[in-house]
Amino acid sequence: MSIHKEVKKVTTHVLQAMKARDEKIAMLTAYDYSMARILDAAKIDVLLVGDSASNVMAGHETTLPITLDQMIYHAASVVRAVERALVVVDLPFGSYQGDSKRALQSTVRIMKEAGAHAVKLEGGKEVKDSIERILSAGVPVMGHLGLTPQSIYKFGTYTVRAKEEAEAERLIKDAKLLQKLGCFAIVLEKIPAKLTKVVSEELVIPTIGIGAGPDADGQVLVTHDLLGITKDFHPRFLRRYLELFDEIKGATERYIHDVKTNDFPNEKEQY
Ligand code: KIV
Numbered sequence: 589m590s591i592h593k594e595v596k597k598v599t600t601h602v603l604q605a606m607k608a609r610d611e612k613i614a615m616l617t618a619y620d621y622s623m624a625r626i627l628d629a630a631k632i633d634v635l636l637v638g639d640s641a642s643n644v645m646a647g648h649e650t651t652l653p654i655t656l657d658q659m660i661y662h663a664a665s666v667v668r669a670v671e672r673a674l675v676v677v678d679l680p681f682g683s684y685q686g687d688s689k690r691a692l693q694s695t696v697r698i699m700k701e702a703g704a705h706a707v708k709l710e711g712g713k714e715v716k717d718s719i720e721r722i723l724s725a726g727v728p729v730m731g732h733l734g735l736t737p738q739s740i741y742k743f744g745t746y747t748v749r750a751k752e753e754a755e756a757e758r759l760i761k762d763a764k765l766l767q768k769l770g771c772f773a774i775v776l777e778k779i780p781a782k783l784t785k786v787v788s789e790e791l792v793i794p795t796i797g798i799g800a801g802p803d804a805d806g807q808v809l810v811t812h813d814l815l816g817i818t819k820d821f822h823p824r825f826l827r828r829y830l831e832l833f834d835e836i837k838g839a840t841e842r843y844i845h846d847v848k849t850n851d852f853p854n855e856k857e858q859y
Contacts, residue, residue: 591609592606595672597671597672598634598672598673599674600674600706600773602633602674603633603674604793606794606805612807613633613805613807614633614807615796615808616632616634616808616811617635617637617644617808617809617811617812618635618666618669619638619644619662619666620662620665620666621665621666621668622669625670627811628669628671631672632673634673634676634806635666635673635676636676636677636678636808637659637663637675637676637678637704638678638708638810639680640737640810641654641658641659641662644810644817644818650740651680651681651738651740652681652738652740656679656680656694656697656698658680659677659678659680659698659702660697660702663675663677663702663704666702667702667703674706675704676705677698677704677708678707678709679691679695679708679709685714685715685718691715691718691722692725695722696725699727706729706730706772707722707727707730708730708732708775709729709731710733710737710739711731711736711739712733712759712761712765712766713761716765716769719731719769719771723770723771730774731762731766731771731774732777733759733762733775733776733779734749734777735777736777737777746778748778748779749779756779756783759787760783763776764791767791767792772793773796773805774787774793775796775798775808776797777797777798777800779800781803784804798825799823809827813826813828814826814827814828814830815828815830816828816829816830816833816834817832817833817836819833819834
């Protein structure tokens with residue numbers, strides 16, 4: 589029997605056991621109560637309250653504008669819905685970089701006010717002090733390497749990272765450092781599949797890929813992309829399971845028609 593089927597509550601130790609048993613980890617984003625309930629009922633292993641909420645929920649072009657207060661609001665809504673999944677919350681831009689005390693304060697707020705189970709932050713050795721301080725408070729940390737959207741203005745584009753040898757070597761070094769510091773897992777975003785394989789084989793902690801090929805120990809997608817709510821986003825790595833933009837648009841058009849033609853509400857739909 590798979591760990592996924594057996595387990596009633598996913599913890600960081602469960603994820604570690606999944607890697608040890610070669611069982612893939614399934615992770616999706618969630619930002620609100622209703623969606624989190626559905627995903628948790630489907631037995632998703634990890635729910636990430638991603639700072640992609642800045643794009644998906646608030647309509648910003650980047651993840652930079654979202655605030656710690658806003659992340660806590662989204663995270664608390666998700667935590668209220670969840671019975672089984674591990675809930676990981678992104679530390680937003682400006683809440684942890686270059687100031688480990690601030691990183692811990694931001695984390696404490698996320699843990700206390702939202703009831704999260706772990707935090708995620710972007711970067712390698714440049715965020716070492718922040719990771720160490722958060723871990724010293726007993727809070728599990730998920731790393732994030734490769735394309736790190738909070739640094740988009742440094743990269744300039746959202747293209748694949750670590751294609752060149754020097755950057756790939758740096759990424760491997762950073763991944764080993766994050767493991768050594770005590771991170772329980774690492775997201776690898778938009779890197780070559782071959783590099784994901786190397787990193788995943790070298791580490792004992794799980795890797796979770798997005799646009800990083802099949803050899804990560806788990807996969808993550810933004811739920812709104814997977815469901816086809818974000819219509820105009822078509823990266824190669826994305827598999828759409830529904831076309832909800834069109835479904836919802838169609839339902840809304842039918843509702844408008846029914847209201848305008850006096851078809852809704854009918855005799856049975858009134859008191
Ligand atoms: O914010 C987010 O949704 C993420 C995932 C893409 C990994 O960081």
